[in-house]
Amino acid sequence: EVQLVESGGGLVQPGGSLRLSCAASGFIFSSHWMSWVRQAPGKGLEWVANIKQDESEKYYVDSVKGRFTISRDNARNSLYLQMNSLRAEDTAVYYCARISRRDGYNDGFDYWGQGTLVTVSS
Amino acid sequence: DIVMTQSPDSLAVSLGERATINCKSSQSLLYSPNNKNYLAWYQQKPGQPPKLLIFWASTRESGVPDRFSGSGSGTDFTLTISSLQAEDVAVYYCQQYFNTPLYNFGQGTKLEIK
Numbered sequence A: 001e002v003q004l005v006e007s008g009g010g011l012v013q014p015g016g017s018l019r020l021s022c023a024a025s026g027f028i029f030s031s032h033w034m035s036w037v038r039q040a041p042g043k044g045l046e047w048v049a050n051i052k053q054d055e056s057e058k059y060y061v062d063s064v065k066g067r068f069t070i071s072r073d074n075a076r077n078s079l080y081l082q083m084n085s086l087r088a089e090d091t092a093v094y095y096c097a098r099i100s101r102r103d104g105y106n107d108g109f110d111y112w113g114q115g116t117l118v119t120v121s122s
Numbered sequence B: 001d002i003v004m005t006q007s008p009d010s011l012a013v014s015l016g017e018r019a020t021i022n023c024k025s026s027q028s029l030l031y032s033p034n035n036k037n038y039l040a041w042y043q044q045k046p047g048q049p050p051k052l053l054i055f056w057a058s059t060r061e062s063g064v065p066d067r068f069s070g071s072g073s074g075t076d077f078t079l080t081i082s083s084l085q086a087e088d089v090a091v092y093y094c095q096q097y098f099n100t101p102l103y104n105f106g107q108g109t110k111l112e113i114k
Helices: none
Strands: A003-007 A010-012 A018-025 A034-039 A045-051 A058-060 A068-073 A078-083 A092-102 A105-112 A116-120 B004-007 B010-013 B019-025 B039-044 B051-055 B068-073 B076-081 B090-096 B109-113
Touching (some): A058 A068, A105 B039, A105 B051, B004 B090
Antiparallel strands (some): A092 A116, B039 B090
């Protein structure tokens, strides 16, 4: 059974840092692109970042470029999101998601974790 | 950037009736070499993470009831629930992956029971 379990969320002051983790199991982690998606309270979904299987490619939504860093450790089946210079507008539930790969193409996000809440407030 | 716009923002449908949610992209999601539309639909119930329902615009994910169907091509897409059940109350999102590895979601459509 595929499982994604996020951790590391919490309350942080504006300008602070936080590191999120996502522990993956039940599939070959090193075979999939992985992603972080966030959802502000009462709002819609926002894609945050993607990382290729071998970390050779990383992509970010404009609003987090230069502040957030996505990384992974395939030996530990883990995905990470280092968040620096946090702002109030970064307050959200952060989900880890697996990008599906079928017939040689990446498509949607077929597995999601339960999410971890990040609150940026003084 | 590809902008995804859903309509309506909210929808109330009677049990057993048809529910239709629309999604429009700011540019075509049809990739001619493989004739696939790079669009997915998700369902998110309160307090839960999103669940993938449909990919390639019209292919149901394994385990998704056949009352859910996706249609459309190019820039205009539709998610249809043929006979609404109580457990279908949720927010539904479309998502483009034509511009991968950059992804965009629509703003969501809240579906309720009338």
